[in-house]
Amino acid sequence: MPPTLIPRSGRLSIIVSCAFLSLLAGPSDARAEALHDIGPAEYVADLLIAEPEGEAVVIGDMLAGTHDLEDTADHVRDLFSDLGVPFHVYASPSMPYTYEGRAFLSEVAERVGADGLYVHIADGSPRVRTVAVGVDTPVEDVDGLVGARARGEEHSSIETIAEIYVETLLDPALEEWAENPWHVPPRDPLDEEGGDRSSSGLLDPDRPGASADAGLLVGTVGGALIILAVVRVRVLRRRYRASKEDLPGTGAVVGAVAVAAVLAIGAGAATSGAVLGRSENPASVRRLSSPPHVTSTERIDRIVEGWGDTPLYVDPHVRGDRIGLTRIGAGLEEGTVPVRAALVVQHGSDESAGVPDVLAYALAHTYGEEGVYVVLDVIGGRVGTAFVGARPTGEGFDWSPPRPSDPDGVALAESLHGLADAFGDTVPDPTVEPRVPPEVEERIARSPDVPRGPGPGFLSDGLLPGLFVVGPLLGAALSAAHLFGTRLVRRAVPIRGRRLRAQAEREARRMLEDLERVPNRTPGLSEATAEADVALAALHGDPDDLDLLGVIVLARRARGRLSGTVSRPSVCMLDPLHGPAEGRGRPRHTRRRIPLCAECLRLPEEERVPLLLRIGSRIVFHGTAERVWGRTWYGTREVLERHMVEEERVAR
Structure with a gap:
């Protein structure tokens, strides 16, 4: 297997985590240490074991900001059921420094101990990883063929990549592609021409004139629908008149008008930025308006539960030596104000949009006891804090991990030691409540739940000309083409x-x-x-x-x-x-x-x-x-x- 390439920032963050743990670690009780000794593979394996046997699908909680985890898992499970073999699918953000390709999957498969396909899908990436245990795949290089078929899908959803995966394995041309992998056609011809299907430039709410253009589009579609419905009703009347039966209503015209109105309202909201161009999952983002201001509390609850054993929680996705964690946790309680810390891996698609301050606030609100709440993003090298019933004295809390020029040095570990010292001046203050981070307000402001009206030009320059001029002309042309085309085709x-x-x-x-x-x-x-x-x-x-x-x-x-x-x-x-x-x-x-x-x-x-x-x-x-x-x-x-x-x- 080729060596796994870890980005420089990834190596640095791993070194940071190891240095931090080894610097502060010491002798501890072996049983307590075992509580923290859970790595990515063991954690994912436990999640898959808890799923239905042979149909295990887990959408990682670091995707809770952009996906409905349960609905996405059900959709992926339905897709993979067509393969006819047991499957274990795990989806996560694209983080190669945490999930090392087939080595990670092989360890997961060994821990699960069941036959089937083990598949890792990285959100927003066309690359997948597969390990087959006790089942035969149609071809050896499944991942390579799926990657070739998914060319141009760099920003596609988990469901899209899963659909391409299943379609590729079931395609009759699979063996032919395996013999000539350099000529595997992409799923969509637009990919070969550089087409971008990830967004629509016409309805980009930030583009000048987008509101008028969207109004023209909606008006054209609405006008065309009305004309098509009118023509359809006239054709039906002729047919029923010929058979001497009564025409069952003319609701098609009313339906077309209603559809046109709905489209107009929907597109007007879209052009103002209420719908399009947003990454959050609308079903989850509604929770942002109330504490703890995150789209999901799944990881929050896991961290809070972990603090029941020790005030230091290390996320299973964090790689590094975990020796000495019990002693570290005990040290966090020695100050005048208790400190609760969480070492995590954050990503822009997680419940807090990858912002440590947002996660720290959510943890403080959920745990509810006085103290200092610290979140360390070991990959991004960022820190977030929240204070409950306590405040820093002197110059306040102002610390951030430096970026040493030598990633193999121990300077960052020394700065983490400085982080512990930064809490020495913190004193109790019952009046202090956790402050809502400004990133939360920004996220709420751009969420789909905030009502907005159509932009300038939507009605006069777009909707009305489209509805009364362009749309009817298009509808008449389509109706004529359909009627004459149908007759020609049926005749010849x-x-x-x-x-x-x-x-x-x-x-x-x-x-x-x-x-x-x-x-x-x-x-x-x-x-x-x-x-x-x-x-x-x-x-x-x-x-x-x-x-x-x-x-x-x-x-x-x-x-x-x-x-x-x-x-x-x-x-x-x-x-x-x-x-x-x-x-x-x-x-x-x-x-x-x-x-x-x-x-x-x-x-x-x-x-x-x-x-x-x-x-x-x-x-x-x-x-x-x-x-x-x-x-x-x-x-x-x-x-x-x-x-x-x-x-x-x-x-x-």
């Missing part, structure tokens, strides 16, 4: 043979299953058996597209006889795939009346276009009298027997 384009074959095989299989399941005295069994015999003879005799269509019709009719749902054996002769006929009518360009389904009966005669098939090099009407299927109307106008199909096949 035959149904695909590959689709017919798959459908015929599926219907035949279901027919056989029904025949095996029903009792011998089932009404209609003899007729269904005869039709099944003809259908199977056609299916197994080198069928063309018309034979396949006949198989579908006979198989459906046989199943209907067995279930007692066939009241009329005749089929729609305009398009047999429509199902049973409900009456007779004339198709376009002919005087002969043929059986038609209810939908075709509603159509005006000029819109009753028959189904076309490709037979050899010709495109013909499915009901052509040259074939036994058309002459017998698929066995409803004349008895259709097996020998008739076989003789016709020999003659061809």
Whole structure:
């Protein structure tokens, strides 16, 4: 396995953590030390073990600021269920210095002790890591192929990367890609052209003119919807008038107007920055307005629970030597004011947006006892504090870890020793309450819950021109293109043979299953058996597209006889795939009346276009009298027997 590259800042932070712990450590009780000796792999393994067996998905709590952890886990679990093998999926922020690729996963798998796929997904990164235990993967380099398919997905969500992962493993071209990994196509052609699907520049709330442009977009969509709905209602009226039935309401127009209004209101809020361009999860960010002003308390509760054993909590994600932690915790209680410290790894996607002061405030509010609350971000080298019933004297608390030029030195450890000295001047003061960090107010101010009105130009320069000019023109053009395009396609384009074959095989299989399941005295069994015999003879005799269509019709009719749902054996002769006929009518360009389904009966005669098939090099009407299927109307106008199909096949 290639060596894991740890960024300079990551190495520095790890050294900081180790130096801090080793400097202050001393002899301690082994059992107490074991309480802190939990690393990333053991912690993640314990979380996966607590999940449903074979369907374990854990979304790390450091993603609580940008994801609904439970909903995301359910979505990822649904995606991976399609693989048909046990799976253990862990998602986290992209932190290679904490999760060392397959080495981390291998240790997790060893601790879990169950077979299956072990997958690590890093949020915002197209790279995944996989370790297979007791199961075979279709190809060896699964991660490389998934990474190639996910090109251009650098800012995509966990769900998107999980979807690409599953799609890649289930793709029929997987083995071909494995043989030629340099030519694996990305999931979306836009990626090859440098397309950016992460955001919409048109609706960027900070761009000049964005409000007017968004209004134009919404007005255009709304106007087009209204015109499309009006045209649709007129078409339906013609169809129902032709079939002498009543039109069931004109709610489509009302619905289109309502949709246009909703879009206008929604986009107006979006352009003001209320919705777009925000990273927080809307379901979680609503909690910011009340203490402890974080989107999730999962990690808060874990730290508070850890303080029940010692005032020093070391997060499982923190790497480094943990010897001497009990002695360190005891030292924090020796001052005039108790100190509670937490060594953590923070990220911009966590519940406190990666700000140590916010986490310290949340801990102080949740724990509720007087003292000093200190949060050390060992990766970022930052510190956050909160005071409850205590205040610093003298010049106050002003400390930050320096960045030494020599990362292998001990200068940072010495400065951490200075951090302990900084609390010596802290004295009790019952009037002191924890101060809400300014970052909390900024986060609340930009959250989606703060109401805003549409920006300037949204209505006059955007919505109205789009709604009354551009939208109606676009709707009329789309309606015309749809009506004429549909007629041209139905007149000239035959149904695909590959689709017919798959459908015929599926219907035949279901027919056989029904025949095996029903009792011998089932009404209609003899007729269904005869039709099944003809259908199977056609299916197994080198069928063309018309034979396949006949198989579908006979198989459906046989199943209907067995279930007692066939009241009329005749089929729609305009398009047999429509199902049973409900009456007779004339198709376009002919005087002969043929059986038609209810939908075709509603159509005006000029819109009753028959189904076309490709037979050899010709495109013909499915009901052509040259074939036994058309002459017998698929066995409803004349008895259709097996020998008739076989003789016709020999003659061809």
